[in-house]
Amino acid sequence: xxxxxxxxxxxxxxxxxxxxxxxxxxTAARIxxxxxxxxxxxxxxxxxxxxxxxxQPERHFTDGRPRAIGALGDEHPHNTPTLYNTAYNASxxxxxxxxxxxxxxxxVPLFNQTPVEMGYxxxxxxxxxxxxxxxxxxxxxxxxxxxxxxxxxxxxxxVRTLTPPETAFDRYLFYDEPxxxxxxxxMTLFFSERLGCGSxxxxxxxxxxxxxxxxxxxxxxxxxxxxxSGTAFRAPTLRAVQHTAPYMHDGSLAxxxxxxxxxxxxxAERVPEFVLSRTERSALAAFxxxx
Amino acid sequence: xxxxxxxHIATAVTLLTSALAAxxxxxxxxxxxxxxxxxxxxxxxxxxxxxxxxFRSGLKQRDRxxxxxxxxxxxxxxxxxxxxxxxxxxxxxKAIEKQGEALQLNPQNYKAANELGFALRxxxxxxxxIGAYNYALQINPSYHEATEYRGEAFLxxxxxxxxxxxxxxxxxxxxxxxxxxxxxxxxxxxxQDDALDEDQTAFVAWxxxxxxxxxxxxxxxxxxxxxx
Numbered sequence: 001x002x003x004x005x006x007x008x009x010x011x012x013x014x015x016x017x018x019x020x021x022x023x024x025x026x027t028a029a030r031i032x033x034x035x036x037x038x039x040x041x042x043x044x045x046x047x048x049x050x051x052x053x054x055x056q057p058e059r060h061f062t063d064g065r066p067r068a069i070g071a072l073g074d075e076h077p078h079n080t081p082t083l084y085n086t087a088y089n090a091s092x093x094x095x096x097x098x099x100x101x102x103x104x105x106x107x108v109p110l111f112n113q114t115p116v117e118m119g120y121x122x123x124x125x126x127x128x129x130x131x132x133x134x135x136x137x138x139x140x141x142x143x144x145x146x147x148x149x150x151x152x153x154x155x156x157x158x159v160r161t162l163t164p165p166e167t168a169f170d171r172y173l174f175y176d177e178p179x180x181x182x183x184x185x186x187m188t189l190f191f192s193e194r195l196g197c198g199s200x201x202x203x204x205x206x207x208x209x210x211x212x213x214x215x216x217x218x219x220x221x222x223x224x225x226x227x228x229s230g231t232a233f234r235a236p237t238l239r240a241v242q243h244t245a246p247y248m249h250d251g252s253l254a255x256x257x258x259x260x261x262x263x264x265x266x267x268a269e270r271v272p273e274f275v276l277s278r279t280e281r282s283a284l285a286a287f288x289x290x291x
Numbered sequence: 292x293x294x295x296x297x298x299h300i301a302t303a304v305t306l307l308t309s310a311l312a313a314x315x316x317x318x319x320x321x322x323x324x325x326x327x328x329x330x331x332x333x334x335x336x337x338x339x340x341x342x343x344x345x346f347r348s349g350l351k352q353r354d355r356x357x358x359x360x361x362x363x364x365x366x367x368x369x370x371x372x373x374x375x376x377x378x379x380x381x382x383x384x385k386a387i388e389k390q391g392e393a394l395q396l397n398p399q400n401y402k403a404a405n406e407l408g409f410a411l412r413x414x415x416x417x418x419x420x421i422g423a424y425n426y427a428l429q430i431n432p433s434y435h436e437a438t439e440y441r442g443e444a445f446l447x448x449x450x451x452x453x454x455x456x457x458x459x460x461x462x463x464x465x466x467x468x469x470x471x472x473x474x475x476x477x478x479x480x481x482x483q484d485d486a487l488d489e490d491q492t493a494f495v496a497w498x499x500x501x502x503x504x505x506x507x508x509x510x511x512x513x514x515x516x517x518x519x
Contacts, residue, residue: 014463173508174463176455176501191507204511 011161014174015204016212018087018160019124024103024153026160029141034158036137037151043110043126044071045119051109051155051170054080060243061162066251074115079251082244085237090209092231093220094249100219102156122148163237169290181288186287189280194273195263197284200235206291208235225266227252242289256285342397349389349406356382356413379413386410394426401430405437408444417444435461439468443475451494460499466505473502 011026014016020026037043038051049071054059061083061116068076091097092105099105106204111121124148134146142150169187172179179187191198200222203210209217221232226248233249247253253262260281263274274286304517336344361377366372393403408423424441427434442457455477461469476498487495 173504173511174459176459188503188507196512198507202510206511 012087013161014166014170015085015088015163019211020160021101021103024156024205026157027141029137030154030157031161032158033141034135034154034156037155038158041118043118043124043151044237045116045209046071049118051118054109055083060084060164060240062244064245066246068116068117070112070115071119072116074117075115077091078249079246081236082164082240083159083162084164084239085205085210086162086210087206088203088205088210089207089218089234090211090230091234095221095231097219101172102159103152106152106155106159110148125151146262153199164237167240167291169287172290175183181285182283183286183290185280186283186285189284190287195276195284196271196274201238205237206239207237223263224248226262238291256288257281260284306350314326338396342393342400342403345389345393345396346400346403346406349386349393349403352382352386353410355412356380356386357411365495383410383413387414399430399438401427401434404430405434405440408437408440409502412440412444412447417447420444421448435465435468439472441471446476446479449490451490455494455497462501462505469505473498473505 011031024030038055041047041050043050046159054063054068055255056063063080066079068078068080080085081094081229086092089102090100092099092102093108096105096108096142099108109117112118125148128138128151129146135144138144138146138150138154141154142248148268168177168179168183169280172184173175189195189197200220211217219234221234223230223232227250229250231249241247242256243254247256248262253259260276263271264276264281266274314329319461323511356379357377357381360441363372363375365381366375369418387407390403394407395398397403404427408420408427411417411423412420416428421441421444424437424444428441430436438457442454442461445451445453445457454472458469458472461472480495480498483491
């Protein structure tokens with residue numbers, strides 16, 4: 001898919017504009033339509049579930065559950081990740097190397113059958129066509145008729161604009177505002193070679209590989225050994241991480257302290273020196289809470 | 292000719308006076324424009340073209356001054372050094388004249404304002420230099436080169452808070468220029484012979500902290516090119 005730089009840079013605040021597919025240029029009408037669709041349970045098999053059911057804006061686009069529950073009550077094997085900074089990802093989902101566009105990623109929650117997430121079917125587009133306000137919105141954003149591809153494009157347009165709120169760390173790093181001394185010590189630990197947190201949770205997104213401007217990075221996946229899993233997962237953004245508990249791909253760790261202890265006790269070869277004093281542990285957690 | 296030169300300088304001073312009254316901390320992000328070349332085919336130059344011509348003439352004077360400064364640094368005798376520095380100051384004075392002329396012809400020529408600031412700073416007129424940089428940044432808030440130069444002028448005047456703010460703008464928008472300003476700050480610190488006063492000590496502590504932050508958050512810039 002051909003990609004172009006973002007047109008309206010103000011949409012992303014202090015972030016650089018992400019890459020945008022040339023066949024789904026970003027417009028105000030598309031973002032607005034996508035936001036409405038994002039909250040509409042009419043896209044689910046039984047009218048019970050919208051994207052926002054799991055990606056709740058008031059919970060920083062997570063749901064507070066260890067693992068997501070689909071429209072038919074199926075438990076998803078993975079934790080609901082925040083959607084902040086998704087537009088920059090080099091890959092999508094927790095471990096799907098082939099998902100390299102936001103548009104293709106949206107097919108997963110809509111069509112996934114194992115487990116059923118939304119339970120969407122192409123015919124559902126006709127439900128929307130019965131609503132004159134949707135007809136007008138689609139006509140303005142993409143033209144008619146209303147199709148699954150256009151629904152997906154609108155959803156992706158909205159999600160592409162989601163960036164985290166400015167935090168204490170941003171204000172310290174970029175605006176020289178004071179940051180608590182404990183958190184500053186935690187920052188030093190986070191970016192140290194000894195712990196290496198910042199090696200995977202990197203760039204302004206504090207995440208795995210991203211794309212923007214001329215930067216093109218290949219997807220990278222790491223074995224975290226959470227729950228004894230040998231599967232490799234994408235490093236998610238740590239922006240707003242204090243608000244997105246529980247943690248890890250399976251939501252099995254309830255607190256940031258649990259995550260730190262996991263890396264202290266795991267036998268993963270990637271972080272052999274991840275051993276902390278009580279003071280250091282508190283400092284690292286304090287820093288994570290500023291992100 | 293003498294009258295004309297004075298007129299140009301007077302115009303520049305007027306521009307600077309208004310710029311100095313403006314917010315000295317205004318700054319922004321990204322940008323710039325290339326210098327055009329043109330064949331007028333015998334027609335009269337437009338004010339913009341005349342401004343650009345004066346601007347480029349000013350640049351030649353600046354380069355001449357910089358060469359004399361290099362020569363002074365290599366000079367084997369004090370007399371030779373003083374002679375080269377005097378020539379440099381003379382060239383900077385001409386650069387001020389030319390950039391003032393460029394601004395008079397085209398008040399939107401922010402690059403001329405920036406170069407006017409550079410030459411004024413090099414002649415030790417830091418306050419007017421800051422006014423010229425302010426003026427350049429009013430026209431083009433994204434012209435970070437002026438923010439960096441203005442930071443150096445603030446530093447020379449001991450205006451530490453303004454120097455810090457200049458650095459932070461560059462840290463957000465252009466890490467290379469932020470590093471350049473930090474190098475100038477390091478040079479300034481190294482050149483302090485006397486014991487530091489309270490403000491200077493606090494500034495040096497801030498510099499140490501920001502250098503550490505810049506080093507450990509190296510790939511957190513808004514325009515990073517990190518590879519995983």
